[in-house]
Amino acid sequence: MDDYPVIVLDFETSGLSPHNGDRAIEIGAVLIENSLIVDRFQSLMNPGFKISSFIEAYTGISNDMVEAAPPCEEVMEQFADFIGDFPLVAHNASFDRRFLDTELGYINRPRKNRMACSMLAARRLFPKAPNHKLGTLVRYCGIYHEGTFHRALADAEMTGHLWITMVDAIKDNFGLRQVDFDLMWKLCRKVKAKVPAYLEGIAGEQRLNNE
Numbered sequence: 677m678d679d680y681p682v683i684v685l686d687f688e689t690s691g692l693s694p695h696n697g698d699r700a701i702e703i704g705a706v707l708i709e710n711s712l713i714v715d716r717f718q719s720l721m722n723p724g725f726k727i728s729s730f731i732e733a734y735t736g737i738s739n740d741m742v743e744a745a746p747p748c749e750e751v752m753e754q755f756a757d758f759i760g761d762f763p764l765v766a767h768n769a770s771f772d773r774r775f776l777d778t779e780l781g782y783i784n785r786p787r788k789n790r791m792a793c794s795m796l797a798a799r800r801l802f803p804k805a806p807n808h809k810l811g812t813l814v815r816y817c818g819i820y821h822e823g824t825f826h827r828a829l830a831d832a833e834m835t836g837h838l839w840i841t842m843v844d845a846i847k848d849n850f851g852l853r854q855v856d857f858d859l860m861w862k863l864c865r866k867v868k869a870k871v872p873a874y875l876e877g878i879a880g881e882q883r884l885n886n887e
Contacts, residue, residue, distance in 0.1 A: 680763070680856040680857050681708060681709040682707075682708050682762060682763050682764065682792075682839065682857055683706070683758070683762045683763070683764050684705060684706050684708060684764075684766065684833075684836040684839060685705040685759075685764060685772060685776070685832055686703075686704050686705070686766060686767070686772060686828045686831040686835060687700045687771075687772050687775045687776070687828060688700070688703075688737060688826065688827065688828050689701060689731075689775055690723055690725075690731055691728075691731070693774070694774055694775050694778035694779075695774075695778075698775075699721070699723030699724075699725075699775075699779070700721050700748055700752075700779050701722075701723060701727060701731070701742055701745075702718075702719070702720050702721060702737060702827065702828040703718070703721065703752075703755055704828030704829030704831065704832040704833075705717040705718075705755070705759070705828075705829075705832050706832050706833055706836045707762070708836050708839065708840065711840045711843065711844070713833065713836055716829065716832075717754075717755060717758045718829040719746065719751045719754070719755075720737065720742060720745035721742075721746070721747070721748045721751045722742055722743060722744075722746060722747050723742070723748055724747070724748075726739050726742075727739055734826055735826050735827065736826070736827060748779055748782070749782060749783050752779045752783050752785075753783055753785070756785045759789060761788070761789060762789060763789055763790050763861070764776075764790070764791040764792070765792050765793075765794055765836075765839055766793065766794065767795050767810045767838070768793065768795050769791055769793035769795070769796075770793070773791055776791075790857070790861060792860050792861045792864055793864055794835050794839055795808050796865075797839075797842055797860055797863055797864050798838065799868065800863060800866065800868050800871045801845055801846070801863075801871070802816065802817070802842075803868065810831060810834055810835060810838070811834075814834050814837070817838065819837045819838060819841060820837075821834055839860075843860070846859075846875060849875075850875040850876060850878075850879045851879050851883075852875070852878060852882060853882055853886070859878060863875070
């Protein structure tokens with residue numbers, strides 16, 4: 677059976693907190709359907725002020741690149757259309773959620789989409805990983821990458837491949853035919869010790885429904 681589609685997103689930002697006036701400077705996202713990336717969205721964003729030399733060095737995004745980019749509001753209008761009603765995923769989603777909700781607030785298009793955290797899911801599914809940073813998990817799972825991190829689309833794609841890997845791991849380890857967003861969203865909220873029993877219970881329900 678097919679898996680339900682999700683959009684995996686990542687922001688690069690001028691700092692850590694939109695409440696302190698920081699803004700998004702790049703958005704990247706991928707649409708996943710049936711364990712494949714089928715569409716992409718990427719744009720630099722001009723927040724209307726210069727970014728710090730630290731952010732330039734960290735992201736590789738220069739002030740010249742930001743100054744030449746369309747305004748945040750213009751990009752977010754396009755991005756709001758792109759995400760539609762799809763469920764959302766991000767790595768360390770609490771960070772991206774704050775910027776997403778703030779930027780959507782500026783254009784009066786509040787988020788209605790549910791959002792899951794791939795880092796929380798990975799902590800439950802890959803407890804033996806050295807840590808649960810995106811780069812570490814990509815290497816731990818043997819996911820192909822080109823070595824580019826801290827650019828929005830590259831990170832969104834890597835998070836997307838991590839999401840697909842986690843879905844496949846659940847199917848393989850617990851015999852599930854289908855892993856939808858609702859299952860993953862609930863898994864992220866389970867106590868780690870209870871995750872195996874939760875997934876075994878879902879697998880049992882699926883077997884009963886298919887008999």
